[in-house]
Each structure stands twice: as C-alpha cells, then as structure tokens.
Amino acid sequence: MTHAKIKKVVFPVGGLGTRFLPATKSMPKEMLPVVNKPLIHYAFEEARAAGAQEFIFVTGRNKHAIEDHFDHVYELQSHLSTKNKRLELEMTSDWLPPPGNISFIRQQEPLGLGHAVWCARHAVGNEPFAVILADDMVLSKTPCLKQMVEAYDEVGGNVLGVMDIPREKTGSYGIVDIDADAKPRNRRLIKAKGLVEKPSPEKAPSTLSIIGRYILQPEVFHILDRQKPGAGGEIQLTDAITKMIGEKPVHGYRFEGVRYDCGGLVGFVAANVAYALEREDIHDRMVSELREVFKRGRVKE
Ligand code: G1P
Numbered sequence: 001m002t003h004a005k006i007k008k009v010v011f012p013v014g015g016l017g018t019r020f021l022p023a024t025k026s027m028p029k030e031m032l033p034v035v036n037k038p039l040i041h042y043a044f045e046e047a048r049a050a051g052a053q054e055f056i057f058v059t060g061r062n063k064h065a066i067e068d069h070f071d072h073v074y075e076l077q078s079h080l081s082t083k084n085k086r087l088e089l090e091m092t093s094d095w096l097p098p099p100g101n102i103s104f105i106r107q108q109e110p111l112g113l114g115h116a117v118w119c120a121r122h123a124v125g126n127e128p129f130a131v132i133l134a135d136d137m138v139l140s141k142t143p144c145l146k147q148m149v150e151a152y153d154e155v156g157g158n159v160l161g162v163m164d165i166p167r168e169k170t171g172s173y174g175i176v177d178i179d180a181d182a183k184p185r186n187r188r189l190i191k192a193k194g195l196v197e198k199p200s201p202e203k204a205p206s207t208l209s210i211i212g213r214y215i216l217q218p219e220v221f222h223i224l225d226r227q228k229p230g231a232g233g234e235i236q237l238t239d240a241i242t243k244m245i246g247e248k249p250v251h252g253y254r255f256e257g258v259r260y261d262c263g264g265l266v267g268f269v270a271a272n273v274a275y276a277l278e279r280e281d282i283h284d285r286m287v288s289e290l291r292e293v294f295k296r297g298r299v300k301e
Contacts, residue, residue: 003156006149006215007054008129009047012116013040014060014107015135019264028063030134032268035275039262040066043134045095050145052130055102056123058116070102112234117216118224126218128152131237133212136161137271139278140257144213151186151253152215158241161213162190162252163259167201173209174238175199176252184251192250197231197238208252210238211259217248 017029024032030040040057047055057066072093080089107119117131130145138144144161152159162176177194184191196205214237223240230236241250260271276286 003153004128006050006128006130006152007052008056008124008127009050009052009054009145010056010058010117010120010124010129010131011040011043011047011134012058012107012113012131013063013066013134014058014110014116016060016110020268026062028066030063031065031069032262034137034262034268034271035279038069039134039137040069042137043132044070046138046143046145047130047132048097049143050130050149052145053097053101054123055097056120057102057104058107058119059104060107060110067104070096072096112229112232112236114224114227114235114237114240117237118221118227118235121221121224124218124221128215128217131212131214131216135261135263135268136212137260137262137275138211138213138255138257139260139271139274140255142256144255144257145215147188147255147257148213148215148253151189151251154186155184155189155249155251157249157251158217158220158244159189159215159251159253160192160241161211161255162208163211163254164207165209167204167207170201170204170207170209171198173198173211174236175204175206176208176210177205178208178252186253188254188256190252190254192245192252194245195238195242195250197236210252211255213255214241216241217244219244219248 013030015029017024020029031038044055059066077089077093103123105119105123107116148159148161175196176192179191179193182191220240223243227235227240230239244250261267262271277283
C-alpha cells in the first residue's frame with residue numbers, strides 16, 4: 001500500500017525559552033546556536049532531508065529573528081559577493097527555500113503544543129504532515145525524520161519518534177503505553193495502545209518517551225478543535241494523538257542516533273560539544289581544549 005507523501009512540516013516555535021534567560025530576553029530560543037547554526041536551522045535541514053517542501057512556522061511575539069533568518073539579507077550578501085566570499089554566501093542564502101514555500105503563523109497565546117499545531121490546520125489542509133520540535137536534536141547517520149518517513153511508508157498512520165529514558169524522567173515527556181501483542185514488521189517500530197503526557201514515574205506505563213518528531217494524520221486537527229487542556233493546564237498534542245488510536249494506527253519509531261534535549265541548559269551545552277566534535281575542521285582542537293578544561297577543573301571553586 002502506498003501512503004500520501006509528507007510534503008509539509010510544522011515547526012512550533014512560539015515557546016518563551018525561560019530556561020535560557022537572559023539569552024532569550026530579546027532573542028528566540030530557536031535562534032540559539034549549536035556551533036554555528038541556530039537550532040531552527042538544523043530542524044529545517046532535517047525536514048528538507050526528509051523530502052519536505054513546505055515549511056510552516058508557528059511563531060509568537062518576539063520571534064522576528066526567525067523570519068529574518070529565512071530571508072535574504074541584502075547588505076551582507078552584496079558585501080560578500082563583492083569580496084568573492086563564496087563559502088560565506090552559501091551559508092547565508094543558498095539554502096533558502098523558494099518563495100511561497102515557507103510561511104509563518106502567529107499563535108497569539110501560548111496555550112500548549114497541541115494548540116500550536118492546531119494553529120497550522122489551514123496551512124496543512126487535509127494531508128499527513130510532520131512536526132519537528134527544534135529543541136530536540138538528533139545526531140545520526142540518517143536524519144531522524146527521514147528514518148521516520150521510511151517507516152511511515154511501510155505502516156502509514158501516525159509515527160512518533162521514541163526512545164527509552166530512565167524512569168525518573170517520565171514526568172518531562174509524553175510516554176507510550178506499548179501494545180505488547182502487536183508485532184510490527186520493522187524491528188524499530190512499536191505499536192501504541194495509549195499515550196500519557198508527563199506521568200509520574202509510578203504512573204508511567206513504560207519508559208518509552210516521545211521526542212519532538214511526529215508524522216501525523218490530518219484528523220488530529222478535528223480532535224484538536226475540541227481538545228481540552230491536559231497536563232500543566234495546556235492543550236496537549238499527546239492527548240489528541242491518543243484519541244486517534246483505534247481510528248488510525250499510532251506507532252513509535254525507535255530512531256537510530258543520539259538525542260540531545262536542548263530544551264534545558266545541560267542538553268544544549270552537551271549538543272554544542274557533540275556537534276563541534278563531529279566537525280572535521282575543529283575536531284582535534286576541540287578534543288585538546290576539552291582535555292585542558294577537564295584537567296584544569298573548576299577555576300572558581
Ligand atoms: C513536548 C511534548 C512531549 C514530548 C516532548 C519532547 O513537551 O508535549 O510529549 O515528549 O515535547 O521534547 P515539552 O518539551 O514541550 O514540555
């Protein structure tokens with residue numbers, strides 16, 4: 001069976017980024033750099049590598065820098081081209097999607113992830129689509145969403161990126177209630193019989209957590225039309241997906257790769273180190289700098 005292609009990706013970028021204050025006082029958290037690229041740029045590249053052509057950003061106030069990032073910057077470009085700085089020009093604008101393939105929607109109030117995704121309903125229309133949360137980064141050989149699209153091509157329905165976490169952390173994530181009787185063909189797939197948003201370790205049905213990668217059927221919008229606030233008083237995407245179970249299959253996909261939760265300081269700094277070490281041009285210098293840092297210990301202790 002063939003399944004409708006995933007052409008559109010939604011990026012909810014309305015969050016306030018309070019964990020990163022004061023850096024995020026006047027700058028969106030999605031513009032924080034990991035090495036030399038903003039978080040949102042990695043998310044965009046991942047969407048593109050998975051075959052997406054339309055990029056829908058659900059923004060909030062104070063997010064202009066994201067729009068500017070996805071536009072030309074004429075003064076800089078003309079300066080770079082006068083100086084014949086080909087590489088810098090490439091990094092500035094060669095990757096921009098064609099006009100009309102990128103859109104920005106305002107989520108006027110931060111009512112939760114489910115609400116942010118619902119704000120994109122008219123832009124997405126009646127077709128399956130993907131959601132990427134830029135603060136979840138996955139360092140992998142094959143980009144995470146591409147892996148998921150391949151799995152989706154086999155099973156259709158809804159596919160969520162999942163990974164095992166220590167039980168004490170279940171309260172920070174959506175957790176999968178695994179259908180142990182189902183035997184999906186792909187060894188990385190598991191079938192969900194339920195999902196719970198941020199359960200306490202005692203109540204969590206498993207330790208399999210959802211990361212910020214989703215392939216969803218458009219029916220989720222009808223459910224979100226009527227979705228009441230859930231955990232944390234927010235309209236939860238997890239709750240709406242749960243309601244689709246039985247109508248449309250929901251699979252978790254254990255992606256290949258390492259996830260960095262850049263929603264918090266430690267994950268973000270760790271991602272910077274890991275992504276820097278991946279780079280051929282700075283790998284060796286990074287290793288010796290890091291050795292020095294560890295050898296030195298804490299300076300202000
Ligand atoms: C959101 C989702 C949660 C998911 C997480 C992944 O939570 O609601 O189900 O596990 O992203 O990062 P948030 O991080 O916005 O609190």
